Every structure is written in structure tokens, then in C-alpha cells.
Amino acid sequence: MKKWALPFLAVVCFVSESIFVDVWPKNHVYIDYFFVPRFFLIFIVFAAIYIGQTRAMVYGLIFGVLYDCTYTELLGVYSFSFPFIAYIAAKAMKVLHQHWLIACFLSLFSIAVLELYVYGIQLLIGRTNMPFQMFCLQRLSPTLLLNVVFLVLLSYPLKQQLVKIKRLEQED
């Protein structure tokens, strides 16, 4: 049972993104602004901080591949960035003080980086022609807002859960 706690948490975070977009009321706000849930990325950053770098990177790679195959059908984009962000987060924690608030800010920062990176790639391959200002206004700021709400509500329980998983593993 203990063994399955972390994968289960990962799956929940992964699937909840898609479901969140699906049940979100489809009004003008939905069409004009892109609230992109990045719950799984938050999970990856927290896992990198509280569980360990290698495992966070492996989870990032596996679910990145899944993300690419099921949602975007553009292989490589997320399977590269998720492990990379996990690596950066783990490395950054060596310098920074390990605190829940700092973890939150780090995940927000990585969300912004990821959004910019995906925007760059979409622009490069010509799938979008959104100007940068529009991107900031319609995509980056709503996304950050949504994820701040998520962080405020659920990041503390998430952290507690991860710490508990880690402790149980160390006891074994």
C-alpha cells in the first residue's frame, strides 16, 4: 500500500488537469483567457524537493511522455521539460532554504518558465501566431493566478503527504 502512494498521487495530479479543463464552465472567460492547470508540474517540483531528485526526474519523464502522447501529440516537449524542471528544482533547493513557501514560489517560477518554453516552441513550429503581449495577458497571468489558488488551497496537504511518504520509506 505504501509503495503505491506516490504513483497514485502522481496519477491523480496528472488526470485532474484534463478533468479540470473539462468541467470548467465554458463561458466567455474560458474562451478569452487560458487558465492552464499545471498541477502535475507543481507535484513534480514538490517531489523534487521533498522526495528526491532522481525519482522526481523519473516521474517527470514517464508522465511527460504520457502528456505528449495523449494530449499534445507533439512528442518530446513535455518529456524533456518535466525532468529538466525537476532537476533544476532539486539543484535550487541545495542553495535555498527548505521551506513550504519557498517551494510554492519555486513551483510558480517553474510554471512561468514552462509556459514560456512551450510558447516558444509553438511559435517556432507555427502552431500559433499569438503576439507576446497577448500571451502574457491571456495565458501567462491567468495560468499563474489559477495555480496560485491551487497552491494556496492544496500545496500544504500535498507537502504533508509527500513528507509522510518519505518518512515511511525511511523507516522501512
Added chain:
Amino acid sequence: MPQFFLNKRLILLLVSIIILVALIGFSLKDRELTWPEQFLKDTTGFVQLIFHKPAQLVAGFFENVNDIRNTYKENKLLKARLEEYVALETQVQALKKENERLRALLNKKESLRDFIPIQATVIGRNPDRWQETIIVNRGEQHGVKKDMAVITPEGLVGKVQHASQFTSTVQLLSALDQKNRISAYVQGNENIFGLIEGYDEKRRALLLKRIPFDAKIEKKQKVLTSGLGGVFPKDLPIGEVMEVVPDQYGLTKMVYVKPLANFYDIDDVIIVKRKIDETLEEREEAK
């Protein structure tokens, strides 16, 4: 951080960037999904289905509560429309019978209009929304193939982008894709044919291009699929004419088409399989 860019790591990073570029190049090609991708997609689709049902129940409850507030007004309107509907229904029945009789007379059994509907439920959406796609729970095993038309009761919403064994991805008409062309016509005394090419995000309208410059088109005329493109059946409703403007070069006209279906609020869709293709396949098999 001096040890940040150790040689080994730097090489690893560079190699992964090369792989990334190669993979993106590979997936940009016009292609069918490879079997590992199909397998991953179907597995995730299954997990999504498990989580999706309870989530939708909860969301549906709140929607119902919202609907109840408008029930009285809607009921009044619907009652008024019901009588119109009955008259229309009898007319349609008569026309259908006549059509059948005339077809029998001509010995022409197939029509571009006939299709086999495949009912499907939306089980997921692309959360990053760079491309508006939805994932539905019907795949090749149920007869779905690439490029088939996808409709809701209101009208055309998109086409099948990729089909794997048990799920498929639907690309909505609002996606920015140059390859996404649909042969369509404006219904009138004289049908005017054109191609739907692209979507204007600011006006939320589809662009119907390549219309002869002398064509007479009025507002509110209906736009339907022509069935000449090869995959879509005839007469699926797309939208209404919003505005007619001259094209970039002034040689042809362009029409802004207001889509009938809501591209965003979709729960259930119908994937449309042309009957004429089915009969052709059967004939080939018989040979």
C-alpha cells in the same frame, strides 16, 4: 554553482535537446500514430474514464441547479416552437418518402448524404490548450478513422485528428491548422461552393474562401458541408453567413461564417461515417 555544468551533464543535456528537436520534427509530419503511442493513449484514456465519470456527475449537478432557474422561461418558448416543429416534421416525412420513391425510380441507392453515426463521449481535453483538442472514448475498434467528421446535434464541430484503438483525438474547427480544409457550400437558390479555411479568433468565425466574386450571398444564409471533399458526408450544418468581404487580392470573395455549434461546451459528440464509403469497402471485399 561551478559543478552545475559538469561535462557529463552538459553532454546529456545537449543530447536530450537533439532528441527533442528530432522528436518534434517526427511528430510534425503528417502521420498515423505508432502503436506505442496508441497503447499509451488508450491506457490513459481508460484511467481518465474512471476519474471522469464522478467528476462529471458533480459538475452536472451544479449545472442542473443553474438550469432550473431558467426552466419557466425556456418552457414557454419551447411550447411555442413545438407547433412549428410538428408541421415541419410532417413535411419532412412527406419529402423523405418522395425522395425514396424517386431514388427507387432512378435506381440510385447511395447518397453522399447518408451516414452511420458513432456516438462518443468526451473523456478528456488537452489541458495546455495550445491546440483545442478533445479526447473521445471511441476508436478504430468502433469504426472511427482519421479525418472523419465530428458533429454535435447543432452542427459540425471538428474532425478526427488521430484514431487509436479505443480512443481518438478530435481537432476542433477553431484550431489554427492550414491543412484543415472543408469543402462547403452556401445554401440558396443557387448553391455557392467554397472552402472553409481557417478560423478568425477575434470574430469567432470560420472563413469560407474561394467563392466566385459575382456570387450573391446574403446574411443569415446557411452554410453546409458539400461532401465533395472526400471524407465528410453532404449537408452537415456548419453555420450562418455573418459577413461577406472581398478576398485579399480582390479576385474572390470571402465569407465569415458564424458556427452553429458551440466548440467549447461539448460533452457528447457523434462521429460520422459515410455510408457510401462503407458500401464501396464491401464491394471491394466481395471482389
